[in-house]
Amino acid sequence: MTTSDEFKQAPHKLLVIPGPVEVxxxxxxxxxxxxxxxxxxxxxxxxxxxxxxxxxxxxxxxxQPFLISGSGTLGWDQVAANLVEPGEEALVLNSGYFGDSFADCLQTYGAKVDQVRADLGASVSQSEIEKALKAKKYKIVTFTHVDTSTGVLSDAKTIAETVKRVSPDSLLVVDAVCSVGSEEIRFDDWGLDVVLTASQKGLSTPPGLSIVVVSQRAIKAFESRSVPVTSYYGGWNRWLPIMRNYENGSPSYFATPPVNLVHSYHASLLQITKAAPSLEERFKLHREASQRIKAAATELGLKQIPLDPAYAANGMTTLYFPEGLGAADILPRFAQHGLVIAGGLLAGIKEKYFRIGHMGVTVVDSRRNDVDEIIEALRKSINEAKS
Amino acid sequence: MTTSDEFKQAPHKLLVIPGPVEVxxxxxxxxxxxxxxxxxxxxxxxxxxxxxxxxxxxxxxxxQPFLISGSGTLGWDQVAANLVEPGEEALVLNSGYFGDSFADCLQTYGAKVDQVRADLGASVSQSEIEKALKAKKYKIVTFTHVDTSTGVLSDAKTIAETVKRVSPDSLLVVDAVCSVGSEEIRFDDWGLDVVLTASQKGLSTPPGLSIVVVSQRAIKAFESRSVPVTSYYGGWNRWLPIMRNYENGSPSYFATPPVNLVHSYHASLLQITKAAPSLEERFKLHREASQRIKAAATELGLKQIPLDPAYAANGMTTLYFPEGLGAADILPRFAQHGLVIAGGLLAGIKEKYFRIGHMGVTVVDSRRNDVDEIIEALRKSINEAKS
Known part of the structure; x- marks a missing residue:
């Protein structure tokens, strides 16, 4: 048999897209x-x-965590189908591609959706949020903690304060697919109601697990629905007894869980919660790595999408291509230097920028030297493409 | 690095439940x-x-295949949300637990569901199917090819003939979670419209991939819907371009696919479609293994749930406990002999029977000797429990 000590994955290009990431x-x-x-x-x-x-x-x-076989996207369905009844109002604070899609998902299940759209590179301001909340009563308010298309970080803590103050009955839903593990999130202290994420980003596990964490207040809202849940596979009526039973040590069946991936997620959680560095130290390492990469980009004359450094994600960086250059000039050069990075995603500007992910083990395990490699490849690739 | 030749999984009890199975x-x-x-x-x-x-x-x-991150259950949602519009009629041919659940799923998305329930241990007869189809026009007709709760095998080919003859416009949907890879299925020859399955049974891959295959006729029905699809994550409007693009060699994004599990599924498909034994030979091996296991059970005086051997699954066996004995007497004995089997699942009789899975590599790779091990453990466990 192969032991854990013996197992070494095959050599491969360093995976530094904004998810999936290195495992x-x-x-x-x-x-x-x-x-x-x-x-x-x-x-x-x-x-x-x-x-x-x-x-x-x-x-x-x-x-209450829900761990369900599926992509991160399934988290939106869970929110839309369990927490919003058809015809109820939802407010989406939109800072990029993933705000658009979450709104689309909510509408699919019958929600009435209003959106407050941030300018490109910005997150929605507290005053705009306050204005929207005063104009109408919303069942849920959603925002994307880190929009993977723009690299914009929203200030979750302050948004939570604003929502609690202006519209305390609204349930606050955080799309944290690209932030759990790489950005600080204080669920109880900030009074969040839903944090939805996936396994393949800051949690450093292969993709295939939808991870949704729900406050007891939101569970109560779910349990007092007046019409049945509008999804079968995503229905918490099906999954709540399963999660409770497993946690209490009993098996229970609704759908076969992805047993291998759960083992993998468990192994990663052990590293994250039980081994050094601590969670706080992890967030610090993400901030430091991010600052180093962004400083190197600035030195190279590259412009980021986020307009304000305070609202730039710590687990990824979005950079406009130098004038006159595009994906075909830059991405293959990164590949030659052994790195896989990602092109743009946001409609309208997707040809104009690229994205680098720096989350999870890449940042936390200093023996890997991944952050140095990213900076070196960035310098070389940009300089070569310009020359 | 560890190579494929070097890698050997850890010793473990032989997993012979009706899925997940040995990988x-x-x-x-x-x-x-x-x-x-x-x-x-x-x-x-x-x-x-x-x-x-x-x-x-x-x-x-x-x-058109759809390969989507999720449990097999997600296949039901795909059918219910894409092929049946709210208020349309669905007929469920019910031969156990999974018929009940599929009906439940269809209703969740607004279908009007009629069920024809087979007696315990039987599949629905052709005359009952014919009668139901003559009484009402159904948008879809579903049946469970192998109901994992009862081990009843429905005669897919004959059901398809009956449906085509009596109600040619109805779309025929086969829940084949527990039959793809272990039972013969001729999609085109039989004129099926949907076959839905999952990775962890006859396909010998870890769980976490919902696999749904849809006829072009059903795709047309989907494309001519009059109301929007009622699921976001399960919506073929989202997934159809993705599947087509990937097949044509272009990337495309809706939700992150479970890349590791897809590699695993790919490795299993290579073994199934490109290596010996052939698919026909595989079905024969499943029939032979099944006959040997069922004959050993009969010799021990055990009664199966399927009433007629022609309607007993070839990839699993359901057996009533001997008089006066239960799960606590039998399952731990199998475990002592190195095998993990499953208890009952169908409400009303779940305490009265147990289930053995014999699918995929366990049956197909004769070097493993798994079938002999199953028969030996069955004999020993029953004899010890009785004595």
Missing amino acids: SDEVLFANAHPTVSHTSADFIKVFGDSIRMTREVLFTKDA | SDEVLFANAHPTVSHTSADFIKVFGDSIRMTREVLFTKDA
Whole structure:
């Protein structure tokens, strides 16, 4: 048999797109754990511990995690189908591509959606949020913590304060797909109602797990719905007993969980919550790496999409191509230097910029030297393309 | 780095529940492939080839596969949300637990559902199907090819003939979660419209991939809907361009695909479609293994749930406990002999029977000797429990 110590993943280009990201050998090895019964005692413990450690990552005592086989996108369906009844009002604070899509998802399930759109590179201001909340009563308010298309970081803590003050009954939903693990999130202290994320970004696990954490207040809102849930696979009426049973040590069946990926996620959570560096230290390492990469880009004369450094993500960087250059000039050069980065995503400007992810093990495990490699490849690629 | 030849999964109890099942070292190793970008050329090829090989497994030339991160259950949502408009009629041919649940899913999305329920251990008769189809016009007709709760195999070919003859406009949907790879399915020859399955049963891959294959006729029905699709994550309007683009060699984004699991599924499909034994030979091996296991059970005086051997699944066996014995007497004995089997699932009788899965590599790779192990453990466990 191959042991965890022996297992070394194949050499490959460094994956520094804004997700999926690099996965450590240990976490990848756990994805190749012998496939187990979803009702076995061993798996129940792994699943229950994964639920508990998910709470730790978000600093919440009693919020309810849902760990469901699916892409991060499925988190939107869960919010739209469980928390918003057809015809109810939702406010989307839009800072990019993922705001558009979340709004689209909410409408699919019958929500009435208003959007406040930030200018490109900005997040929605507190005064605009306040104005919107005073004009209408919303069942839910959503924002994208880090919009993966723009690299804009919204100020979750201040948004939460504004919503609590102006519209305390609104449920606050954070699309944190590109921020959990890389940006500080204090679920209980900030009074959040939903944080939705996925396994393949700051949590450094392969993709395929939708992770949604829900406050007890939001669970109550869900439980007092007047019409049935409008999704079957995404219905918390199906999943709530499953999550509670597994956490309490009993098996329970609705749909077969992705047992291998749960082992992998569990291995990553052990590294994140039980090993050094601490969560606080992790956020600091993300901030430091981000500052170094962004400073190197500025030195090269590159412009970021985020207009204000305070609203730039710490787990990724979006950079406009130098004048006259495009993806075909830059991305292959990164590849030649051994790095996979990503092109643009936001309609209208997608040809004009590129994206680098710096999340999870790439930032946290200093033995890897990934951040140095990113900076070196950035310098070389830009200088070569310009010359 | 660890190579595919070197990688050997850890020793473990033989997983012979009716899914998830044993996964070969090669397929498990592929699940630990370095995590890649979902838009990389390498991954696009792996994904495109997986789509093409999925067609081969079902003997279809032009049906459209959807490979989406999720449990098998998500296949029901896809059918309910894309093919049935709210208020349209659906007929569910019910041979166990999974018929009940599919009906429930259809209703969640607004279908009007009629059910024809088979007696316990039987599948719905052709005359009952004919009678139901003559009484009302149905948009879709669904049946469970192998109901994992009862082990009842429905005669897919004959059902398809009956539906085509009596109600040719109805779309025929086969829940084949527990039959693809272990039972013969001729998609084009039989004129099926949807076959939905998952990765973790006859396809011998870890769980986490919803696999749905749709006829061009059903795609047309979907494209001529009069109201929008009622799911976001499960919406074929989102996924159809993605699947077509990947198959044609272009990347495309809706939600991050489970890249590691797709590598794993691809490795399994290579074994199934490109290596010996052939698909026909695989079905024969499943029939032979099933007959041997069922004969051993009969010799031990055990009664199966399926009333007629012609309607017993070839990839699993359901057996009533001997008089006076229950799960606590039998399952731990199997575990002592190194096997993980499953208890009952169908409400009303779940305490009275157990289930053994014999699908995929367990049956097909004769070097493993798994079938002999199952028979030996069955004999020992029953004899010990009785004595």
